[in-house]
Amino acid sequence: MNKKQSDTQLKDINQLLEILVKDLKERLSQLDSGKTFLVGIHSGGVWLAEHLHSALGLKNELGKLDISFYRDDFEQKGLHPEVKPSSLHFDVDDANIILVDDVVMTGRTIRAAMNEIFDYGRPACIVLASLVELDAQQLPIRSDICGQKLSLLPSQRVELCGPQPLSIRILEKP
Amino acid sequence: MSPDLKTTEKTSSSQNPRNIQLHADGKLRHFLSIEGLNKNQLEEILDTADSFLGVGHRAIKKVPLLRGKTIVNLFFEPSTRTRTTFELAAKRLSADVLNININTSATTKGESLVDMLKNIEAMSADMFIVRHAQSGAAHFLAQQVDPHVSIINAGDGSHEHPTQAMLDMLTIRKHKGDFSKLKVAIIGDILHSRVARSEILALRTLGAEDVRIIAPKTLLPHDCDALGATVFSDITKGLKDVDVIIMLRLQKERMDSALLPSENEFFQTYGLNNSTLSLAKPDALVMHPGPINRGVEISSEVADGRQSVILDQVNYGIAVRMAVLSLTMQAMTVQGKEQNKEQGKLDT
Amino acid sequence: MNKLSIAIQNVRLIDPYQNLDQQAHVLIENKHIQSIVPANKNSSDIKADKLIDGKNKFLMPSIVDTNTHLREPGFERKATLSSELKAAVSAGIGHVACLPSCIPCIDTPALSASLIDKAREIGASKLYPIGALTKELNGTHLSEMRALSKAGCIALTNFYQPLASWEVATRCYEYAATFDIPVIIYPQIKELAKQGGVHDGFWSAKLGLPPIPASAETIAIASHLLLIEQTGVKAHFSQLSCAQSVEQIEAAKQKGLKVTADVAAHQLFLDHSRLEGYNSLYHLQPPLRTQDDIDALINGLKRGVIDSINSSHQPHEAAAKHLPFQSSESGISALETLLPLAGMLQKKDFSILEIAKLLSKNPASIFGIKQEGFKEGALFDACLVEQKDWIFKEEDIHSAGKNSPFIGEQFTWKNCASFVSGKLLFEA
Numbered sequence: 049m050n051k052k053q054s055d056t057q058l059k060d061i062n063q064l065l066e067i068l069v070k071d072l073k074e075r076l077s078q079l080d081s082g083k084t085f086l087v088g089i090h091s092g093g094v095w096l097a098e099h100l101h102s103a104l105g106l107k108n109e110l111g112k113l114d115i116s117f118y119r120d121d122f123e124q125k126g127l128h129p130e131v132k133p134s135s136l137h138f139d140v141d142d143a144n145i146i147l148v149d150d151v152v153m154t155g156r157t158i159r160a161a162m163n164e165i166f167d168y169g170r171p172a173c174i175v176l177a178s179l180v181e182l183d184a185q186q187l188p189i190r191s192d193i194c195g196q197k198l199s200l201l202p203s204q205r206v207e208l209c210g211p212q213p214l215s216i217r218i219l220e221k222p
Numbered sequence: 223m224s225p226d227l228k229t230t231e232k233t234s235s236s237q238n239p240r241n242i243q244l245h246a247d248g249k250l251r252h253f254l255s256i257e258g259l260n261k262n263q264l265e266e267i268l269d270t271a272d273s274f275l276g277v278g279h280r281a282i283k284k285v286p287l288l289r290g291k292t293i294v295n296l297f298f299e300p301s302t303r304t305r306t307t308f309e310l311a312a313k314r315l316s317a318d319v320l321n322i323n324i325n326t327s328a329t330t331k332g333e334s335l336v337d338m339l340k341n342i343e344a345m346s347a348d349m350f351i352v353r354h355a356q357s358g359a360a361h362f363l364a365q366q367v368d369p370h371v372s373i374i375n376a377g378d379g380s381h382e383h384p385t386q387a388m389l390d391m392l393t394i395r396k397h398k399g400d401f402s403k404l405k406v407a408i409i410g411d412i413l414h415s416r417v418a419r420s421e422i423l424a425l426r427t428l429g430a431e432d433v434r435i436i437a438p439k440t441l442l443p444h445d446c447d448a449l450g451a452t453v454f455s456d457i458t459k460g461l462k463d464v465d466v467i468i469m470l471r472l473q474k475e476r477m478d479s480a481l482l483p484s485e486n487e488f489f490q491t492y493g494l495n496n497s498t499l500s501l502a503k504p505d506a507l508v509m510h511p512g513p514i515n516r517g518v519e520i521s522s523e524v525a526d527g528r529q530s531v532i533l534d535q536v537n538y539g540i541a542v543r544m545a546v547l548s549l550t551m552q553a554m555t556v557q558g559k560e561q562n563k564e565q566g567k568l569d570t
Numbered sequence: 571m572n573k574l575s576i577a578i579q580n581v582r583l584i585d586p587y588q589n590l591d592q593q594a595h596v597l598i599e600n601k602h603i604q605s606i607v608p609a610n611k612n613s614s615d616i617k618a619d620k621l622i623d624g625k626n627k628f629l630m631p632s633i634v635d636t637n638t639h640l641r642e643p644g645f646e647r648k649a650t651l652s653s654e655l656k657a658a659v660s661a662g663i664g665h666v667a668c669l670p671s672c673i674p675c676i677d678t679p680a681l682s683a684s685l686i687d688k689a690r691e692i693g694a695s696k697l698y699p700i701g702a703l704t705k706e707l708n709g710t711h712l713s714e715m716r717a718l719s720k721a722g723c724i725a726l727t728n729f730y731q732p733l734a735s736w737e738v739a740t741r742c743y744e745y746a747a748t749f750d751i752p753v754i755i756y757p758q759i760k761e762l763a764k765q766g767g768v769h770d771g772f773w774s775a776k777l778g779l780p781p782i783p784a785s786a787e788t789i790a791i792a793s794h795l796l797l798i799e800q801t802g803v804k805a806h807f808s809q810l811s812c813a814q815s816v817e818q819i820e821a822a823k824q825k826g827l828k829v830t831a832d833v834a835a836h837q838l839f840l841d842h843s844r845l846e847g848y849n850s851l852y853h854l855q856p857p858l859r860t861q862d863d864i865d866a867l868i869n870g871l872k873r874g875v876i877d878s879i880n881s882s883h884q885p886h887e888a889a890a891k892h893l894p895f896q897s898s899e900s901g902i903s904a905l906e907t908l909l910p911l912a913g914m915l916q917k918k919d920f921s922i923l924e925i926a927k928l929l930s931k932n933p934a935s936i937f938g939i940k941q942e943g944f945k946e947g948a949l950f951d952a953c954l955v956e957q958k959d960w961i962f963k964e965e966d967i968h969s970a971g972k973n974s975p976f977i978g979e980q981f982t983w984k985n986c987a988s989f990v991s992g993k994l995l996f997e998a
Contacts, residue, residue: 114273116273117273117274117277117285117286117287117548118285118286118287122287122552126249126552127270127287127548127552129266130269131269131270131273132273133272133273133275133276134273134276135276140281141281163286164285166282167280167281167282167284167285168280168281
C-alpha cells in the first residue's frame with residue numbers, strides 16, 4: 049500500500065479531465081498520429097474516450113471494447129448483462145493503442161482488454177490512460193497516464209456517470 | 223385437464239418444459255425449447271449473439287469465455303451442418319469439443335441411452351448438445367444429467383429446433399429491426415418440422431403481427447390451433463404482403479409415404495419462384511434453414527436472388543449458438559456461487 | 571381354516587346380482603354365506619371364530635379384471651404370475667383374466683392349463699387365461715380355439731397384433747362362433763396408428779409426437795361390427811378410447827348385435843394434456859385422448875353402452891420406462907388403482923351399486939365367470955372396501971411393476987379384505 053502517494057479526496061471531474069488531456073497531448077506528440085488509436089473500455093471508458101477524442105481533436109476512428117468475453121470472473125458472475133459488441137475497425141497490427149478506462153483498480157479489466165486486443169492483432173504499443181487509479185492493484189498493471197491516484201476505504205467505490213455530462217463521485221457500498 | 227384428480231396434476235406440471243430448462247431465477251439451465259421462454263429471455267439470446275458476431279471477423283476468431291469446459295456433441299441423427307456450427311461455436315468460445323455420432327440402431331441394441339450419457343458425463347463433460355430422432359429426447363436427457371451439466375437441444379424429432387429458430391430470428395432482426403409489424407409466412411412440411419414449431423413460437427413470443435403457415439393438409443397437423451399460426455392452403459393468398467418468407471426443407475421420404483403426389487406438383491403448388499415471390503412485399507426476405515432442394519421447394523433464381531438471406535443465416539448460426547452455449551454455461555457456473563455476487567464489484 | 575366361521579358386522583352390502591344396497595351382518599361358514607341379518611337386528615347374537623367390523627365399509631363381489639398382462643412366461647423381468655396375482659388379491663380383484671401376450675403366447679391348451687395350475691398353487695386370485703386368436707398371434711393361422719377353450723381360456727383375442735387380412739378375421743370369427751367362444755377385439759387399424767402413442771390433436775401437434783388418430787379405432791370398430799353381424803360371433807370390444815366409438819357400440823347394440831365393450835379405468839380420468847413434459851408413464855395404448863372423449867366414455871358407462879371397467883394392467887421394469895417417450899414401452903401398472911379409480915366415479919353420479927356392476931357382475935357374466943352375489947348358501951366371494959381419504963404411494967404397489975402415474979394421488983376407496991371362493995386371502 050502506497051498511502052503516501054495517494055489522495056483520499058476525489059478531485060473535481062473537470063480538473064481530472066484537464067490533467068488527462070494535458071498529459072495525453074504530451075504523450076501523443078511522441079507517437080505517429082496516423083498509427084495511433086484511442087480505445088475505450090465499455091461503458092465508462094468509452095464515454096471518457098469519446099470526450100478525449102473530441103478534446104484532443106483526433107482524426108482516427110475511436111475503438112470500443114467490451115471485455116465481457118474475456119473476464120476472469122465468468123465462473124463467479126457469468127456473462128455481464130447487456131454485452132455490447134466490440135468494435136476495432138482498424139488494423140491493430142503495429143498500431144499504437146491508447147487504452148482508456150474510467151477507473152483502474154485491480155487491473156483485471158485491463159488484462160482482459162489487452163488479451164482481447166491481441167486477438168485482433170499485434171499492436172506496436174499500448175498506453176493505459178485512466179481518470180482515477182485506486183491503490184488496489186492485484187496485477188502488475190498501472191496507468192501510464194492518470195488524473196488522480198486515490199486511496200479509498202474498503203467500503204467505498206468510485207462511479208463515473210455519463211455520457212453527457214460526465215460526473216464522478218464516491219459511493220458507499222451498501 | 224381432469225378436475226377429479228388433483229394431486230397428479232401437480233406432478234405432471236413439475237415436469238413441464240417451462241420449469242425444467244430454467245433455474246429459479248429465470249436463467250437458462252438447459253436450452254430445450256422456445257416453448258416456455260419469454261420475450262426478455264429470447265432478446266437476451268439475440269443481444270448476446272449480436273455481440274459475438276464480430277468474433278468471426280477478427281484475426282483470432284476465438285474468445286476465452288469457456289476455456290477448460292468440455293462440450294459434447296451427441297448426435298443420434300446425421301447432421302453435418304448443425305453439428306459443424308455447434309462445434310465451431312464451442313471452439314470459438316475456447317471450449318474443448320468432443321463429437322460423438324451414434325447410429326440409433328446400435329444404441330437400442332446394447333447400452334441404454336442413459337448409461338451412455340452417464341458414461342460420457344463421468345468424463346467430466348459440462349454440456350451435451352443433443353440431436354435425436356425422437357421428440358422429447360432432449361427433455362428426457364435433461365432429466366437424467368447431473369446438476370452441473372446442461373443439455374442443448376440441437377433438434378428432437380418433430381418437436382423443436384430452438385437454436386435454428388433463434389438464428390432465423392437474429393437474421394430477421396438484423397434486416398427488419400422490430401418484430402411487431404412483421405407478417406411472416408412459413409411454407410412446406412409443417413407437420414414434421416421441428417424448425418417450424420420453434421419458429422412459430424419464437425415469432426409469436428417476439429411479437430410478430432401475423433404468423434402464417436402455408437401447406438397442403440397432408441403436411442399440417444390435424445389440430446393447427448396448437449401451433450398458433452394462421453393456416454393457408456393457397457400460396458397466393460398466404461404470401462400476400464408478407465415481410466418474411468421461410469421455406470422449409472421437404473424430405474425426400476415424404477414422397478414415398480403418400481403425403482404428396484410428386485416433387486413437381488409440390489413445386490408447382492407451393493414452390494417459391496419469382497412469380498410467387500412477387501406477391502410478398504418487394505423487400506420481403508427469403509429464408510431457408512438448408513439444405514436447399516432447388517426446384518422442389520425453391521427455385522434457384524430466388525435462392526440466389528437479391529432477397530435471399532440464406533447465407534446470412536449460416537453466419538448468424540454460429541453467433542447464436544455461441545450465445546446459447548455461454549448463457550447456459552454461465553447460469554451453470556454461477557448457480558451455487560451466489561455468495562460471490564454479494565461481494566460486489568471485484569473488478570474495475 | 572376352511573371350517574372357520576367369519577362374521578362381518580354392520581357392513582353395507584352391495585350386491586349387483588340381487589340389486590341390493592343394505593346394511594347387514596354377514597355370517598360365513600365353510601366358505602359359504604350362512605346368513606345375512608339386517609343391521610337393525612342385534613349383532614351380539616352372531617357367534618363366529620373371526621369378527622370383522624364393517625363400519626364405514628362396504629362389501630361387494632370380488633372385482634373381475636378382464637384386461638391384464640401378467641408377463642409370465644417370457645417377461646419375468648417385468649413381473650411374475652405370483653407377484654401379480656398377489657397384488658391383484660390385495661387390490662380386491664379376485665378374478666384375473668390375463669391376455670395371451672406372453673412368450674410363448676397362450677396359443678396351446680398346455681400353456682393355458684399350466685398357468686391355471688400354477689395360479690392355483692400360488693393361492694391368490696383366480697386366473698382365467700385369454701387365448702390367442704391366431705397361432706403365435708401371427709394373424710394368419712387360426713389357433714386351436716376349441717382346445718384352448720376346453721383348457722380354461724375364457725375368450726380369445728389377437729390383442730393389438732393385426733390380423734393379416736379381413737379374410738383371416740372372417741374365418742376367425744366364424745370358427746369362434748361355431749363353438750360360441752367369445753372374441754375380444756382391441757380395435758385399432760395398425761397403418762393408421764403406426765408407431766404412435768399420442769392422440770392426434772393439440773398435444774401431438776405441440777409435442778411433435780407421432781399421433782394415433784381416433785379413426786384408427788373407429789374404422790376398426792366399424793369394420794369388425796360388420797363382420798360380427800355377418801358371422802354371429804360373440805364379440806367384446808376392449809379399451810374404447812373415443813367418443814365416436816361409444817356411438818358405434820350403442821348403435822350396434824340397438825341393432826341387436828351380440829357385442830359388449832369395456833374401458834380401462836385410467837382412460838376415464840386422464841386426458842392427453844398429461845403428455846406435456848413427455849412423461850413416459852403416460853405412454854399408453856390406446857392413447858390418452860380429449861376431455862370430450864372422457865365425457866363420452868363416462869356417459870357410455872352410465873347408459874350401459876360400455877359394460878365394464880378394467881385395469882389394463884401392464885407392469886414394467888424401471889428400464890422400460892426410463893427412455894425417451896417414443897422408445898419407452900406403453901402401459902401402466904394398474905391393478906392397484908382399479909378400485910380406487912372406479913371409486914372416483916362416485917363424483918360423476920355413479921352409485922356404489924352401479925360401480926360394482928361395472929367392476930364385477932358385468933365382466934363376470936360376459937365371460938362366464940361364476941359369481942352369485944350375496945345370498946344365503948352362495949360361495950362367498952367379495953372384497954371389503956373402506957371409504958376414507960388416502961394417498962396412493964409407491965409402497966402401496968404390490969405389483970412388480972411400479973410404473974403408475976397415480977403415485978401421490980388422493981383416493982377415497984381402499985380394499986381392506988379379499989375373499990376368493992370362500993377363503994380370506996387378504997386382510998389389510
